[in-house]
Each structure stands twice: as structure tokens, then as C-alpha cells.
Amino acid sequence: MMAPALRRGSYWTLHYGLLAIYLFVALFPLFWLLKVSVTPNDLLYSEGIRLWPSRATLEHFRFVLAHSDFPLFFRNSVIVSAGTAIAVAIIASLSGYAMSRFQFRGKFWFIGLMLITQMFPLVMLVAPIFKMFSPLGLTNSLTGLIIVYTAFNVPFATFLMQSFFDGIPKELEEAASIDGASRFRAFRQIILPLTLPGIAATLGFVFTAAWSELLFALMLISKTDASTFPVGLLSFVSKFSVDFGQMMAAGVLALIPACLSFLLIQRYLVQGLTAGAVKG
């Protein structure tokens, strides 16, 4: 009886040992970002590879918040990401509902259209979208970015919302329509409130995606007033590439909303995908 117990013990040692390595690799780069952002400038080079500086400071954060354009970039990014997330959630719940509840002519082509958009490289669109948007005044404009990001995210969000609508019994709307409610009213007042978790997941996914987008923001935005966080951070890096403390403090600030929305969606990640897998 000793041997299996011993084997089980060493199995769990290995198990936790491997997980510890994963944890270290996953968290160390983020820890390092934080570490450099609180290292005072005079210690940055002398204590280059120490795990924690002998003296920590918040001066980089103070400087970035008070004397740089980062609060503006932050605000712009919040507007763009939140605007995109809300627009996508509305548009995708409508189309996801249609996909879940209706058989209509052209549905096959509609699905095909959305799948095509997931296949081709979006970088192809950088130049033509710039050419289309600049006479319309949509370059250097947050609205322009919201429109582009909404279009890019709607197909995936439609499939996501459809899977949530599929989980709600059809009898609910049938009962409501017998009671005399129009289908759209039943959708708004009965079905949508039941898919709030799905809407939250969509908001989280889309917010994260819009917050991270880089290439279209670089191409479409050239003015500081309309810069999003990635654009601002990259131009800061290329201009002041020696000020590591401030750059990393700005990096930590960019991380905060992304982590918050990750916490919002992370419990749907595996569950949502498992539900999809079981359904086949």
C-alpha cells in the first residue's frame, strides 16, 4: 500500500512543480514591468537586475499622470473601447438573435459572409480604409476608430451571442406572443435580460480587443489629441526611449483596464467554450 501512495505524492509534487513554473513564466514579465515602474532613476542602472529595488518610488506614476499626455490617451482609449463594446453588443445581439431563432432565405450567405471576414488578413484593409476615411473626416477621429473596430468585432460577437440565445428555451417568446406581445417586445423585455451574462461576456471580449488594437490606430490617427493608448505609448517610446521608468509606469496603467475586463470574462472562457464543445 505504500508504493501507490508514494507515487501519488510524487505525482502531485510534479504537478504543483510544473504549475509553479507556468505561474512564474506567466507573471514574471508583468512583475518586471511593475518593478521597473517603481524603481527610482538613480537606481535603475546600478540595480538593473535586482528583483526589487532597495528603494521604491511612485514618482514615475506621478509624472506620467500629471505632466504627460497619457491621461488623454487613456481617456481616448476608454471612449473608443467602451463605444465599440456597446455598439457591438447591440448590433450583435440583434443578429445573434436572428441567427438563433429564424430560418430565413439567405441565412447561408449571411453565415458565409461572416466567416469570410474571419479568414482574410485585416492588415490588407489598412491602406484602403485610410483612403476611404480621409475624405469623410474619419481619420484622426475616435468615431472613425469605433466604426472600424465595431465592424471587425461584430462577426465573432454574433456567433457568441447566438450560442447564448440558443441556451434560452423558445417557449418563452411563444408564451409572450400568445399574451399579445410583439416579437420584438418579447425579445427586449424577456429574452435580453436572460442573456445578460452573454452580453457581459461580449462587452468584455470586445473591450479587450479594441483596447489592444494597434495597426489601424497607428494608421488612422496621427494627431496627439485623438491618439489611443497604444499609439501614444509607441510614440513616447520612440521619442524618449531612455525614460524606462515612465514608459513602464504608462505600461502598467494600460494594463489595468485590460486586467479588469479579463476578470469580468475569465469565468465565461472555459464554460462558454465547453458548452460549445458539448453541443458540437
Add this chain to the structure above:
Amino acid sequence: MTTTSWNRDAVRRSATPMRRRLARVAEPYLYIAPTVILIVLIMLVPLVIGLSYAFRDIQLLDPFSGGFIGLDHFRTLWTDESFWQAMKNTVLWTFASVALQFLFGLILAQLLNRPFPGRPVIQALVFLPWAVPSFLSGLDWAWMFNPVVGPLPHWLAAVGILSSPENILSDPDLAMWGPICANVWWGIPFFAITLLAALQSIPSDMYEAAAIDGAGPWQRFTRITLPFLAPTIAITVLLRTVWVANFADLIVVMTNGGPADRTQIISSYIFTQAFRQLDFGYASAIAVVLLVLLLLYSFAILVLRQAMRIPS
């Protein structure tokens, strides 16, 4: 009860005026209209315009450009050494990134599959890199590889991989491994999440029966887990390959394609041509080549799947 409500419904239906019947037919189209309009205007129209640019001379800063020049861009491309270098780099970038992401993702999914104390917290933490914006992971790793503020060159030198603590991002022979590291770090959670979802749909009595029959852990893995995961693995790896091949963010942020084009991949080359050279025509021509390559890849996969299905 049912008959009366059915009757009432039938009566109401026959009394429905034309307009309401029309509204009922139009209803699904109204729901999908915003999606269709957005996709067509913001994705399909630019796609078609972009395809036409490939045959035109479009320089943003040159007001006299815009004429049709036929296949000139493609002739230039044929002799463009940066382009061929980018082709080679794309293969290394895609293959190394996907293989390592998959391998480490599979191990992680296995580790998280069984319940153990602390699993929810550990799972949230190891998946965290997935939430880090790509530009920030690129910058973070570029800093980690920088010998001035980052520890990695010193560690690599200490274990003898590097002869001296230098930045691998400026070494032409090693530079590609910088973005690959960042990409693997960032992409492991994606594979782990997808594979974990698939693992959890394997019925646990399969394992119990196998254990009773005396199958060891390795046998259980190769005889039960892998066959069950095979469809998920196939589809995820195939889709992810396309996605990674197109993923230019990390390279644009970390190296901008340098040193001497040694980290330039096709999609970052397209972006550089459009964004830095403002040569929209040439950028679109490269994009057309990329599109054709991706179509060939998808076609090859379909043929392969068909061929593999016939013997069984």
C-alpha cells in the same frame, strides 16, 4: 386549452393585414441589417478596393499617382529581396510560434484538467498573459531583452546561451526568437483554454474503465485523451496558423522588421509599406500574394482532410 389558443391564433392569422405579414417576413432581415451593412461597407468594399490597388500606382504623397500599371508591382515583388526574406521569416515565425504555443498549451490544459485546491486562482493567473494587450506584451518583452533594464540577457549569458549579455533583438541571427518568445508567452493561454474545454468534455468513466483494465497514465493519454482531442487540435492548429501568420503587432512593436529585415514577416512588411513608405499600391500587391498563399493553404488542408477520410 391548446385547441382554443390554436383556433384563436388561426383566426388572428387570417385577419392579419398585408402589412403585418410583410413585417413578419422582413423581421429577421431587420435584425441582421446593421451587421450586413457594417461588414459590407467596412470590410468587403475596402477589400475589393485594396485588390484594385495592387494593379495601380498609389502613393499617398504623390498627387500624380493613381494610374493603372498592370502587373508592375508583382514584377518588382519577384526581385524584391526583402519580400523573399519575409517569406522565409513568416515560415519560421508561424511554425515555431504555433508549435510551442500548442505544446505548452496542451501541458497546461492537462495540469488544469483535474480539480485540486487553489485551481480557480491558479487558472486565472496563468491565463493572465492572454489579457495583456499585444502592443504591451511586445514592449514588455522588448524591455525584458534589453540588457540595460531587463534580466534576460544576463540570465542567458549566465547559463551560457549567450556569450555576453547583449540584446538578441539586435542580433540578426537571433532576433526572430525575441518576438517568438513574446508570442508564445502571449498565446499559450489561448491553446490551454481551448484544449481544456475539450478535455472537460471527455467522459471521466472512460479513464476509470481504462485504469481498471490496468492502463498507465501514458497509455491513457495516448489511447483516450489524444484521440478525443484530435478534432479540436486539428481545427485549432489550422486556424491559429493562419492567425499567427497574419499577426504583425509584436514584430511592429519589438523590432519593426529589423535588423536588416531579419524579423520582417509578410504581414508586417505590408504594414510597413503602407504606414512608413505610404506606398499603398505596393502594400496591396503584397497583400494579394498573402491572400493567395492563405487560400492555397486552406485548399491544401481541405484536400488533405478529404484524402485522410477516404481510407477510414
